[in-house]
Amino acid sequence: MPNFIDRRLNPKDKSLGNRQRFLKRAREELKRAIKEQVKSGKIADVDAEHNVSMPARGVGEPTFQPAGDTGERQYVLPGNREFAAGDRLPKRGSGAGATGAGAGTGQSEDEFQFVLSREEVLDLFFEDLELPDMVKLNLKESVAFKRRRAGFAATGSPTNINVGRTMRNSYGRRIALHRPARKELEAIAEEIARLEAGPKAGAKHQQRLEELRQTLEKLERRRRRIPYVDPVDIRFNRFEPQPLPNASAVMFCLMDVSASMGEREKDLAKRFFVLLHLFLKRRYDRIDIVFIRHTDEAGEVDENTFFYSKQSGGTIVSTALEEMLRVIRERYPAREWNIYAAQASDGENISGDSERCASLLHDELMRLCQYYAYVEIIDERETEIFGTTDNGTSLWRAYRTVDGEWPNFQMTRIAKPADIYPVFRKLFGKQPAVQVRK
Amino acid sequence: MQRKGAASNLLFEGSDWNFETLARAYDAIETVALEDLGLDVYPNQLEIISSEQMLDAYSSVGMPLMYQHWSFGKRFVFEDHLYRRGRRGLAYELVINSNPCITYLMEENTMAMQALVTAHAAFGHNHFFKNNYLFRQWTDASAILSYMEFAKKYIIKCEERYGTTAVEAVLDSAHALMDQGVFRYRRPPRLSSEKERERTRERLEYEEQTFSDLWRTLPTTSESSDPDAVERDVSERKKALNLPEENLLYFLEKTSLILEPWQREILRIVRVIAQYFYPQRQTKVMNEGCATFVHYSIMNNLFDQGRITEGAMLEVLQSHTNVVFQPSFDDPRFPGINPYALGFAMMQDIERICVDPTAEDRDWFPEIAGSGNWRETLLDAWANHRDESFILQYLSPSLIRKFRLFLLSDEADEKYCEVASIHNERGYEAIRAALARSYDIGANQPDIQVMDVDLLGDRHLRLQHNVKNGILLEEASRDATLRHVRHLWGYEVSLAGVEAETGETLYECSTADIEE
Known part of the structure; x- marks a missing residue:
C-alpha cells in the first residue's frame, strides 16, 4: 500500500506569480498588441478576454544554439520505402516554393499565442490613458452589490441576531415543553412561607408542606433543564448581496468623417468611445x-462603416444632431432609456451651422441626455496655441455657451490619449448620486 | 459459485476510481513488478492532481517546488493555450526522481488508466531512477526535494532583500548558460545538507566582511618581456584556475569578481538543477522504454491472471499503441523518432533475442541470444547504459528493418541530401552508430569552454567553441548569450570558434564588438 495524497484541493494557480512576471516582462509587446486589437476590434469587445499573439523576440531566452545552415549532419529517419544508398534528395530550402514553407514554419515557432484575462486587458488598455487608480478599480469591478435583508438564518454573527424572532421561538418552545412559569413557582413558594409562618399543626400539615417543597424542587429542576432561551431558538437576520438596480442605456457615438479626420484622429476618437x-x-x-x-449629411451606420469607410463632402454638424434626435424619438424614449452621447470632431463646421448646433443642444438634446461629451481632436502642436482659451473653431465657441449652462455637458480638446480621461472626470464624480430611471 | 469467485478476483470494474480500487490495483501491480520482473524501487508516493495543477507542474519543469521566474510563466501560457485549444493533451502522469518517488496521477484518468500509469511511472520510471548508473552517480534522489525547498526560499529571500529585478537579471543570465552549467565528465559533489550549506554561507559572509586589502602580502609580479616567462605565467594561472573548464556556470560562480555572495548562490542553484536533469536528458529512450515495457508486461500479466476486464485491457492497449506510435519521416505528424516507440521496441526485441533468436541474432549478439534470461539481461541494460551506449549495444538488424531506418547525410553547402545507408547488410552498422551518436548529448551540444583569463590584468574572459563537423552557432542568440556571460563576468568576454580537428580558428567575437 503506497502513500496516497489527494492534492486536488491544494491551492490552484501555483504559476500565477510566474504569469504576472511574464506579463510584466512582455508589457511593451502586449500593449502594442492590445492597441492593435482595440483599433481593429469593436468597442464593446474591449471589455472581455483577449487572445493575443506576440512575437517571441521581446521575451526570448537565448542560449548557445547550433546554427541550422552550417556544417555536416547525419540524420537517422524511420519509414524508408524506395530509397537506396547513394540516392540524392533535393533539400527543402532549395526550391522556390519550398522556401516559403520553411519561412512559414519558422514564423509560427516564433509567434506564440495566449489568452489575456479581462483584467489584464483593461490594465493594458488603461495604461496610457492615465486614469486615477480608483477609477480603474471601479471600471474593472463587474457588478456593484448591495447587501439586502433576505429572511432569517439559523447561523450568523451575534450582531445580526433577530431578537423578536428568537423570542418567538423561545416562547413556543417553553409552552410546548411546559416550562414552569415564574408566577407558578412564586405561588408555591408563597404558600410554603405561609405554612411555615403559620402555627405548626399535625402530620397533615407537615405532609402538605413536604409535598409543596417537593413540587417546588421538581419545578425548579424542570425550569433549570428547560432554558429560557435555547441556542435552537436563535435566529439571525440573513443578508444577500443583490446587484444594484441597473437599467438600460443608449450611447450615441457621433463623429465627423469628412476628409479632415485622419487615421490618428479616428484612433483617438475610438479610444474615447471605448x-x-x-x-x-x-x-x-x-x-x-x-x-x-x-459629413454634410448624417446617417446611422454600423460600427465597421463608422470607423473604416470613407465619405467625402463638406461638414454640417447639425445634421448629426438632428439624426440623433430622430433616433431618440423613434427608438429610445427618454423615459425608458438613459441617453449618453459622445461627439468627436476636429471642430470644422460650415459657417453659420455652429450656432444652430448650440441651439439644438440647448432646446432639445440636453433635456434628454444624461450626459453629453464633446471632444475636439487637435494636433499636438495646436495644444500650445490654444491651451485652455476659448478661442478656437466656431463649433468650439458655440459649444462653450452650452457648457456654461448645463452641468451634464462636457467638452475638451484632446491631442494624445492621456487627454481623454479628464472629460469623464465629472461623469465619474457624479456617480454616487446617479439617478436611475425605471 | 465459480463465476462469483472470478468476479471478486477483479481489481476493479467500470471506469470510476476511488482510493480503495487504486490501492488494490497498486498492490497487485507491486506484486507482479517485484516478483515477476524483479524490479527494485524507491517507496512510492502517489498524488492525485487536477488538470490545472498538471499545467502548473509542466511549467515549473516538473518539479513540485520551484522558484519563481517569468520564463516559467511564459511556458505556462504557452502550454495552457495549446491545451485549451485542444491542440495538445496533457500527460496522464508525471514522475519525479526523488526518494520517496512522487508520481502525479490526473484525476480525469479512468481507473484503467490509473492502473496503467501506476505501472508505468511508479514502477517503470521508479526502477530506472533507482538503478540506472547515471542517476545513482549524478543525482541525489533523497536530497533533491529539500534542496528545491531551500532554493525556492532562498530566491524569495533575495527578492525581498535585493528586489525582483536584480534577482531576475541574474536568473536570466544563469538560465542562458544552463546547458553549459553541467559537469559532463567530472562527477559533481553531492548535495550537502542544509546545515552545511548554512555554514558555508556564513563563512563566505564572514570572509566578505573581514576582507582587507592591506593584508595582501604577495609581491607584485615584475614585468617581464621574456616570452618563455610569459608562457609559463599563462600556464601557471590556467593551472591555478583549473582551466580549461567546461562548466561555465561553475567557473563564473567561483571566479567572477563582480558577483555578490547571493548572486553566486543563485548561479549555484541553477547549476544544481541543470545537473539534476542532465541524466534524464541522456536517457530519454531508455527511461521511457523501460517504463513502457514494464507497464506492458504488468498489464498483460494482470490480464492473464483475470484480474482486469477485457474492456479495461482494450483501453490500456489503445493508450499503449498511441504512445508507441512511430510515424514515417514523410508523415505530416512526424516529430522525430519517438523515444517511447524506439525504447519499447528495443526492449521487446531483447526479450525476443533472449528467448527466440534467429541465426542473425546469434551472429550479432552471441552473449545473450538464446540465453532465455531476458529479465536479467534487461535489468542489466537498464542499470548500466545510457541512450547512446544502449543503442550502440542492442539495436538489432531486425529492428532496423522493422523501423525501415535509413541514414541521411546533409552538408550545408550542397543542394541535396544524400541517402548514406539503408536497412541492408552494409548499412546496419552505420545506421546503428549514427543513431547512437544522435543521442549523445555531449557530442551534439556546442562544446564551449573557458580557455583563459588574466585576473590580475585586463580580466578578459576567453571562451572557446570547439567546432565539430563545421556546425557553427546561431549568431543572434550567440551574441545575446555572450551578453549574459558578460553580465555575470563584468568584463570583456570573447568567444573563438576553433575547428576541433585542425585547430583552425573559424570565427571570433567579443562583447566589445556587440552592441548593447
Whole structure:
C-alpha cells in the first residue's frame, strides 16, 4: 500500500506569480498588441478576454544554439520505402516554393499565442490613458452589490441576531415543553412561607408542606433543564448581496468623417468611445450603441462603416444632431432609456451651422441626455496655441455657451490619449448620486 | 459459485476510481513488478492532481517546488493555450526522481488508466531512477526535494532583500548558460545538507566582511618581456584556475569578481538543477522504454491472471499503441523518432533475442541470444547504459528493418541530401552508430569552454567553441548569450570558434564588438 495524497484541493494557480512576471516582462509587446486589437476590434469587445499573439523576440531566452545552415549532419529517419544508398534528395530550402514553407514554419515557432484575462486587458488598455487608480478599480469591478435583508438564518454573527424572532421561538418552545412559569413557582413558594409562618399543626400539615417543597424542587429542576432561551431558538437576520438596480442605456457615438479626420484622429476618437462604453457598462445592464457619422449629411451606420469607410463632402454638424434626435424619438424614449452621447470632431463646421448646433443642444438634446461629451481632436502642436482659451473653431465657441449652462455637458480638446480621461472626470464624480430611471 | 469467485478476483470494474480500487490495483501491480520482473524501487508516493495543477507542474519543469521566474510563466501560457485549444493533451502522469518517488496521477484518468500509469511511472520510471548508473552517480534522489525547498526560499529571500529585478537579471543570465552549467565528465559533489550549506554561507559572509586589502602580502609580479616567462605565467594561472573548464556556470560562480555572495548562490542553484536533469536528458529512450515495457508486461500479466476486464485491457492497449506510435519521416505528424516507440521496441526485441533468436541474432549478439534470461539481461541494460551506449549495444538488424531506418547525410553547402545507408547488410552498422551518436548529448551540444583569463590584468574572459563537423552557432542568440556571460563576468568576454580537428580558428567575437 503506497502513500496516497489527494492534492486536488491544494491551492490552484501555483504559476500565477510566474504569469504576472511574464506579463510584466512582455508589457511593451502586449500593449502594442492590445492597441492593435482595440483599433481593429469593436468597442464593446474591449471589455472581455483577449487572445493575443506576440512575437517571441521581446521575451526570448537565448542560449548557445547550433546554427541550422552550417556544417555536416547525419540524420537517422524511420519509414524508408524506395530509397537506396547513394540516392540524392533535393533539400527543402532549395526550391522556390519550398522556401516559403520553411519561412512559414519558422514564423509560427516564433509567434506564440495566449489568452489575456479581462483584467489584464483593461490594465493594458488603461495604461496610457492615465486614469486615477480608483477609477480603474471601479471600471474593472463587474457588478456593484448591495447587501439586502433576505429572511432569517439559523447561523450568523451575534450582531445580526433577530431578537423578536428568537423570542418567538423561545416562547413556543417553553409552552410546548411546559416550562414552569415564574408566577407558578412564586405561588408555591408563597404558600410554603405561609405554612411555615403559620402555627405548626399535625402530620397533615407537615405532609402538605413536604409535598409543596417537593413540587417546588421538581419545578425548579424542570425550569433549570428547560432554558429560557435555547441556542435552537436563535435566529439571525440573513443578508444577500443583490446587484444594484441597473437599467438600460443608449450611447450615441457621433463623429465627423469628412476628409479632415485622419487615421490618428479616428484612433483617438475610438479610444474615447471605448472608455465611455466601459464607464456605462459598469452602471447599466444593457447598453445599445448607435453610431452616427456625418459629413454634410448624417446617417446611422454600423460600427465597421463608422470607423473604416470613407465619405467625402463638406461638414454640417447639425445634421448629426438632428439624426440623433430622430433616433431618440423613434427608438429610445427618454423615459425608458438613459441617453449618453459622445461627439468627436476636429471642430470644422460650415459657417453659420455652429450656432444652430448650440441651439439644438440647448432646446432639445440636453433635456434628454444624461450626459453629453464633446471632444475636439487637435494636433499636438495646436495644444500650445490654444491651451485652455476659448478661442478656437466656431463649433468650439458655440459649444462653450452650452457648457456654461448645463452641468451634464462636457467638452475638451484632446491631442494624445492621456487627454481623454479628464472629460469623464465629472461623469465619474457624479456617480454616487446617479439617478436611475425605471 | 465459480463465476462469483472470478468476479471478486477483479481489481476493479467500470471506469470510476476511488482510493480503495487504486490501492488494490497498486498492490497487485507491486506484486507482479517485484516478483515477476524483479524490479527494485524507491517507496512510492502517489498524488492525485487536477488538470490545472498538471499545467502548473509542466511549467515549473516538473518539479513540485520551484522558484519563481517569468520564463516559467511564459511556458505556462504557452502550454495552457495549446491545451485549451485542444491542440495538445496533457500527460496522464508525471514522475519525479526523488526518494520517496512522487508520481502525479490526473484525476480525469479512468481507473484503467490509473492502473496503467501506476505501472508505468511508479514502477517503470521508479526502477530506472533507482538503478540506472547515471542517476545513482549524478543525482541525489533523497536530497533533491529539500534542496528545491531551500532554493525556492532562498530566491524569495533575495527578492525581498535585493528586489525582483536584480534577482531576475541574474536568473536570466544563469538560465542562458544552463546547458553549459553541467559537469559532463567530472562527477559533481553531492548535495550537502542544509546545515552545511548554512555554514558555508556564513563563512563566505564572514570572509566578505573581514576582507582587507592591506593584508595582501604577495609581491607584485615584475614585468617581464621574456616570452618563455610569459608562457609559463599563462600556464601557471590556467593551472591555478583549473582551466580549461567546461562548466561555465561553475567557473563564473567561483571566479567572477563582480558577483555578490547571493548572486553566486543563485548561479549555484541553477547549476544544481541543470545537473539534476542532465541524466534524464541522456536517457530519454531508455527511461521511457523501460517504463513502457514494464507497464506492458504488468498489464498483460494482470490480464492473464483475470484480474482486469477485457474492456479495461482494450483501453490500456489503445493508450499503449498511441504512445508507441512511430510515424514515417514523410508523415505530416512526424516529430522525430519517438523515444517511447524506439525504447519499447528495443526492449521487446531483447526479450525476443533472449528467448527466440534467429541465426542473425546469434551472429550479432552471441552473449545473450538464446540465453532465455531476458529479465536479467534487461535489468542489466537498464542499470548500466545510457541512450547512446544502449543503442550502440542492442539495436538489432531486425529492428532496423522493422523501423525501415535509413541514414541521411546533409552538408550545408550542397543542394541535396544524400541517402548514406539503408536497412541492408552494409548499412546496419552505420545506421546503428549514427543513431547512437544522435543521442549523445555531449557530442551534439556546442562544446564551449573557458580557455583563459588574466585576473590580475585586463580580466578578459576567453571562451572557446570547439567546432565539430563545421556546425557553427546561431549568431543572434550567440551574441545575446555572450551578453549574459558578460553580465555575470563584468568584463570583456570573447568567444573563438576553433575547428576541433585542425585547430583552425573559424570565427571570433567579443562583447566589445556587440552592441548593447
